[in-house]
Structure formats: structure tokens, C-alpha cells
Amino acid sequence: MPETYLVTGATGNIGRSVVTTLLSLGQKVHVFTRNTSSKIAQELSSDGATLFQGDFSNPSALSSAARGCSGIFLLTIPGPDAATFASTALEAFKSAALPDSVVVLTTSIFNDEKTSKLVNSPNAGLPNKPPHPFVTGYWSMNDAVETTVKESGIPHWTILRPAYFMSNYKDFNIRYIHFPALSTEKKLVAAVKPETKFEMNDPHDIGVFAAHALAEKGQPRWEHKGISLASEILTLEEKAAVLSRVSGINIQAEFADEAESTKSAENDFVGYMWFWQRTLSAKVDMDEMRSFGLPLGSFEKYLTKHREELIRALNDTKGGYGDMSTDELLAAAGQHGA
Template structure:
């Protein structure tokens, strides 16, 4: 695999996930080299990546030998690590290890993907009390911040952190099972937003496009912690758009939790943050749609456009 400036090589973590897969395909469309590890070379997602020319190494993120093999010859790195809500130290330690191996292998640029919520725990910028995350969520966000810091401290020539909002794909299979099946089963979505707070929706393909733009323009994006969303409708507007895309005449209704109901849900703990965290009401405070549209060639994807592109997923999810 060539590592010349004309044909960069990128190592992509979570390559079989929604963002990783989209990123791999976009990079291969540019003719760039792409490498990744996988725990199953024969899975449908792994085979699909191999078909477009992604070089896969058998192993996981804790397999240092596999990581060294995959990272050798790469000059760029994309880090997207799934959280471990049972052990908040595991993923930051994993990120630190990956960064060290990548640096030793000659990687010069890193792009990390975390979460928009990391702005709420930014050092030196304490949010208003209404923005403050609950005790369980704050541990998750601080773990994300430690992942970011591991990449920033990794000694790379260029680093960028992308912090995405609420995935549009959460409304579709398979992500709908991460706490959102109420929409399909009951026609409602009970959440901790309000009727007037914008919902920062993001298309995973747009996230990949931002990563590509960052890899192509390292100086422009160096040192940025960029909040990434594609559109900011009100929650009910988003549900109305989804109902129209389903197209069978059903209506979908947003149910908003009171502060007291959020506090009760927070006390129970768990990872369904949109069901208990009032801080997500303030996502729009950490994003700039005008700037994002300027940074991304071709502009951002609306929820309506996303649902049209993913119409087969809409059919699969909602039985139409």
C-alpha cells in the first residue's frame, strides 16, 4: 500500500459500523488506501468492505499485533470507539494504546469521533446548571473527553475531533433497538427534549464526509473540536417528517418529560440518555449550521433527504 501524498492510506476503527463503513467507501472512491481490523473476516459487513478494496486484518482493538499490522504503512487514522458503560476507563485506555501504536507506525494525522455532549464537560467552560449532565451521563462524557485527550496528546502533526449529535439512523434498524422502539411500537417518542428545543440530527454519511474533508485539509481542521449536525428541526417536526416517509397514514407524537420525570429516570441510571438528560435540550448551543455548510462540500443532508436515501431501511423498520 502506497503512503505517498498522492495516495494516502487511512486506518479506520469501527470500519463495519455505520460511520466507519461510509468513510471506508468514500475514501476508496478517492482511490485512497484503507485498512482496518475486524473480529470476523467472513461477516457480510467485512466482505462488503473487502469488495471495495479495504484491507482487513483479523483482530480487535486490544490486539496489538493486529493493530501494528494494520497501521503499518498508514499515515492517517480515524478513531471511533464504542463506549463501555460498565467500565469507563476501558475505552480511554484503549484510545491511548491505539494512538501510541499509530504514532510509532508513522501516522501523522488523526481524526477522532466522540459526541456532541463532550462540550458540556469542556474544561474551563462550566455549563449553566440546566446544561449539566446527570451523574451517570457525566461519567460517559468524561470518558469521551479522555478519549479525545489521548488522541490530542498522541504527538500527531494534525488532530481533529468530530462531535456528532443525534444520529438520524437511530430511527431505523438496527439502531432503533438502542432505546427507540417506542416510536415503532406505540407511535410515540418519550424524550427529555422540549417542544421548542432544536434536535441536532446528523446523517452518518455526513460525518464520514466531514472526516474525509478533514483528511484532505489537515491544516484547515487542525486543533478543532467540531460539533457536527446535519439539520436542527424541532422534535415534532422530525417525527412528522418520519411519518411522511413511512407513508401509511400513521402519525407520530413527541412526549416530553418534565424535569421531575427526568430526575427520576436519571436516578435509575442507564444509557438511554435522551430519555433522562435535560442537557440534550441545549445541543444547538454547541453547533453552527452556517459554518458546517461552508466546511462541507455539497452541503448537509436534511432528514427528509436521508429518509429518501434510506427508504429501504424505512420499509424494513416500519413494515411498509
């Protein structure tokens, strides 16, 4: 018998993938969206989903959408109030959902014991300073949301922890946060080592994993698990080579030395992100990822599919993150492949 699942953030790339995968598995889907008349919402309706209008600030609307559902895909609103929104959403969901329900949450690959120790150490591994407020804010936000899910009382839960979104390389806002020299100088500049690995996520793959975690609730591979995700793991030079092949534009990888890396980490949140990546290294075992038996994309296939957007992005030299507040950066960094 098919069950019904509530999907929040359904018109973004991840949420849409959750919806279409659940429908392909023969399940029913309630889509919770701010704008039921949007093009994507209407397409999901045509595919067989039922639309409900509202957002996390309207618990009664979410309760209506949750009526009779066996689970919820929770895509939280990034920012300092993320845990509050998540708590409100889960309470509204529980008020109307079926008793033996499941929640699947997407958060961050950096939410683990090793990262917690690094972030909470006196100088966070740096000689003189704690990390940039963005770093502690980003980690604390995700940790609080995860705790909210674990303590929600919902019987089954799975937390999916993706890392770097492949969509960051074509998105006009996110690109400047991670690689500000990509369009202006055609360089991927990072304070990492040549051998440093980056977990790359196709947003569609995240949605596929989420849909299966919902539809297969209670199975040991999903039950009360925090799962770090990657579609592919690449070095900075490998990413530059893929960008070059797909776009036809020569993109070079550039590495900062150890002294530059430390100075950058002390003075700039992007520099600290690279310090984070260099210190913690890759967290995903790709053999374990493949053991789920679910299809995984690649950076090359993703960029090829979005080649026109990529080329526009590589030729856009406007913008930057310099005037963005920490809260704005948190929101931008959590766009989940939109």
C-alpha cells in the same frame, strides 16, 4: 501522490463511509476489522481497500495494519475502558505509521466546556441529585478518549463530535434507549420544550467529514479542532412529522412539563438526557456546517432510503432498556450508526 490511511470500525456505517470517500479521493485504505471474511469487508476489498484482521486488544495486528500509513480514523470501543483501548491503539499506530501522521476521532457533541461545567456541578443543575451514572460515565468516557488523542503526540488531529444518529430510529436496540414509546404507542416522548432543537446526523456524512479531515491534514479548518457535527437540526415535532410522512404511520410528539421533566431527570438517565438537551440547546451552526462545502443529508432522505427497516422498527413492540447495566447502556449509546 496518494497516501494510505488506516480505518478502524470500517464495517459500520461511519467507517464504511470513511473508506469509500477516501477511495473516491484517490487515497489508499487499510481496513482494520475483526472479520475480514464478512460481506461488508469483502465489498470494501472489491472497492480497493486492503484488509487486516484484528481488534484493539491486539496491538501487533494494529501495528501491522498501520505500517506505512499517514493517518488513522479512530472509532473507539464505548465503555469504561474506552480511553485505555484508544491509548493502546494510538501507541500501536505510532509504532508503524509515517512520522507526519494524523488521527481523526469521533466522540460526542456534548464534550465541551459548557457541558463539563454542567456535569461537574454539585447537583448538575438538578434540585437534589447528581446526574444518573450513565450521564457522568458517558461524558467522562468521551472526555478521556479526547484527552488521549490530544496528548498522543501525533502531530495532526481532528475530533468530530456528532450528536443524535438518524439510524437510532430504525435500530432495534438503540430505539428503546431514546424513545421507548415510539413503537408501542407511536409517540416521540421527550422532556424537552417544543422549541428545543436536536442535531441530527446521517452516519454517512460523518464519514465524509472524517475522510476529508484525514486527506486534508494540516489545513486550518481541521487542524487541532473539535468540530460539532449535524446534517440537519429539527425539533421533536419536526422529527415526528418526517417519521409520519416516510412511514405512513401517524407519529405524535409529546412533551413533559417542567415539573415532570425535573422529576424524570432525577430518577432516570433518559430523563436526564432530555434535561441535558433542554438546558444546553443546539450546539451546531448549520451555516458553518455548510461552509465546509461537503454534502449534507437530511432526516427525510435517510429514512426514505431505509424505509423498510423503519417500518419494521415502528411495528416491533418487544424489548426495552430496563434491565441493561450502565456499562451496557454506554456500549449501546456508542454504536455510531451501526
